[in-house]
Amino acid sequence: MQFIDGDCQIVPGWLETASQYLATHENAVAVAGRVRERHPEKSVFNRLCDAEWNQPAGQVDAIGGIAMMRLDKVLAVEGFRETLLAGEEPELCLRLRREGGEIWRLETEMALHDADMTRFFQWWRRSRRAGYAYAEGRALHGAGPERHYVAELRRILFWAGLLPVVILALVLSGGPWVRYALVLYPLQVLRLVPREGGERAFFLTLGKFPEMLGVLDYWITGRCGVAIKRYQK
Known part of the structure; x- marks a missing residue:
């Protein structure tokens, strides 16, 4: 299942790439790619967001809310903790890893994000x-x-x-x-x-x-x- 925030847009080709990765890596339970800020030139704060999204690829401890995850694995750990104000994605990833799942970030372009933080x-x-x-x-x-x-x-x-x-x-x-x-x-x-x-x-x-x-x-x-x-x- 692909998760996406309301202020984001999936780029063409990502869904196929992520699906193929999960299909060929049975231990991977969640995969994300590169998120870019839509308008980094608008403000220093948008540029800070763009830099925040630019994380190294590979096996990681956690990814953000824009990701493709195995639905059965997410349901097996009872999904997102709804009581959290923020940080729910890393918390979910932690529980997925405790069950033996792997979290991966790919170099592939995944989404455009519009922080609109001016x-x-x-x-x-x-x-x-x-x-x-x-x-x-x-x-x-x-x-x-x-x-x-x-x-x-x-x-x-x-x-x-x-x-x-x-x-x-x-x-x-x-x-x-x-x-x-x-x-x-x-x-x-x-x-x-x-x-x-x-x-x-x-x-x-x-x-x-x-x-x-x-x-x-x-x-x-x-x-x-x-x-x-x-x-x-």
Whole structure:
């Protein structure tokens, strides 16, 4: 079965390619291809999405919501977890892998995506939602052997939790070390530039702050559904 989001369009030839791959690889339970942003030139935020879709091909831990999956295998693990606000595809892939299934990403073009993200607030909201998903995913499966979202959550807590608290303490103490703590953020951007490029490196670092808000949303109100209502407004 081919899954597709409402803001996407499957490119010609993908359905045949994916069907053939599943037919010839019996251990593969889900397969995805290359997603491209329809209008990356419209905004930096659209370009960030396009870069996010550009992931290495091969056997992977998870793929996104645009994918072809074996329906019987999906039903065998009770499908998508409907209570999740976000991150439902990686969570489903984790359960499929636990049952011995393989997840594959091909180099073949699969779909065009239209994020239509032209304002900073849209990016901020999307990043906050991602933080919520990391916290919820970690709560569900972080103790398992896959360590689901453990590393992602640790990075958020360090860059947007611990480090700001340390900087504030240094400012209040009036010590000279605050200047050295502050320089860690631009150093992190510079560290990421060779791999991610300057634009993406900057927003990956800045994105830890809305992600931290999403983590707090889950920790404080997520379990009773209040945070979910905020994202649905």
